[in-house]
Amino acid sequence: MFEKRIGELRKLMTEKGMDAVLLVGDCNRNYLSGFTGNESFSVITNDKAFFITDSRFTEQARQQVKDYEVVQYNKGTSFHDFLGELVKNNNIKKLGFEEDIISVATYNIYKSKVQCELVPMEGMVEKIRLVKDESELQLIKKAAEIADKAFDHMLKFIKVGMTEREIGLELEFYMKKLGASDLSFPSIVASGVRSSLPHGEATEKVVNKGEFLTLDYGCIYKGYCSDMTRTIVIGEPSEKMIEVYNVVLEAQERALKAYKPEVPAIEVDGVARGYITEKGYGDYFGHSLGHGVGRQIHEAPVVGYRNAQKLKSGMVVTDEPGIYIPGFGGVRIEDLLVITESGSEVLSKSTKKLICID
Incomplete structure (x- = not known):
């Protein structure tokens, strides 16, 4: 089920020329992963899916999220720095983000930490969610x-x-x-x-x-x-x-x-x-x-x-x-x-x- 949803998202990513998308809102992230917690992030590329969380939710994520690589980041490390390294290591040049969820202040931090082009997703996941299975x-x-x-x-x-x-x-x-x-x-x-x-x-x-x-x-x-x-x-x-x-x-x-x-x-x-x-x-x-x-x-x-x-x-x-x-x-x-x-x-x-x- 989640693999199919991710596949639909990847088709839209290809149409928009995106290498990856960042999901920070509970609704879209959980829709694509099955996770029921919060304060976690996911990055989906054309061939990989990363579920990023901290020690509070790592065990829960490993139990619930099956189509992703679950990655725990140290709370002493800024998520923005962690994201910057992930983008660099996976050669992401164009990253989609949820512009209706991320604040201007957070966007500016991303711009300073993430060395790639940031592109609004314009409701990509919401389009998939329109029709219920x-x-x-x-x-x-x-x-x-x-x-x-x-x-x-x-x-x-x-x-x-x-x-x-x-x-x-x-x-x-x-x-x-x-x-x-x-x-x-x-x-x-x-x-x-x-x-x-x-x-x-x-x-x-x-x-x-x-x-x-x-x-x-x-x-x-x-x-x-x-x-x-x-x-x-x-x-x-x-x-x-x-x-x-x-x-x-x-x-x-x-x-x-x-x-x-x-x-x-x-x-x-x-x-x-x-x-x-x-x-x-x-x-x-x-x-x-x-x-x-x-x-x-x-x-x-x-x-x-x-x-x-x-x-x-x-x-x-x-x-x-x-x-x-x-x-x-x-x-x-x-x-x-x-x-x-x-x-x-x-x-x-x-x-x-x-x-x-x-």
Whole structure:
């Protein structure tokens, strides 16, 4: 599996005339190696792969990383000096680096220590990560399953008078109890007028009857994320609340049918956005319809009104339209799905019917 991924990277390296690439970010490095730790580096050339770490992670690396030469460097030695020697000894003339991860200060140190041309990778590994293989899909499906089970649990747990923070903490605890290693992102728990905040993290606000409660959350399972949003009502909804909810639900389900391979992302976004606009709420839907999910909670492709990139089978994306009305509240409904050869498979199984909790 990792050998295949490295092979794909080497093809891109050849196209760009790179002799090697340096990976310092946990996400890309671990994707190409299987390592689950941090504070390590990898250098991949056209015929070799070096995994560089210190004594804290050497044993772990030797157990987990099979397609690399594991090299331990002395903590008394600067990694930059070590890298300079490795570049020299392997006759590397053109070295790719992750320009969106390495700071300007670190880049300047590299320039002074590494005697070769430094070239931005421009998302080379991210391009490989766009389409998930079967092993990745199984882990994402498990993460989505945990999120679904957590929603069922929360429907029994949530009561009038609880704070958003209490709800968020229980949500986190329950997903970790089911095997999640962490949250995909800080859970969004927003009630009442705060539900008009697309990223309203939990506060000490008490949930009351007659309010929306939006739960947007996910978990990490063995390095892969899930993402799901459901909006429920505490008590009885008003006619306006029902109307807004139904508009979002219809937009979300129309978009689901549009998720197919070779369809430009902008077209899928337009299906949901067009319907919401038609119903008079276009000004209250400002964000993109969706985004890629994998080792990171937000990754390519962006399913939005500025991205003409075509969807491919194996991409994992979200479908999450919303309406956010200041002073009133908001609704977002989000499913996680994988693009298939003929359409899409929805990974989020939780009901989307309007649920009211007494």
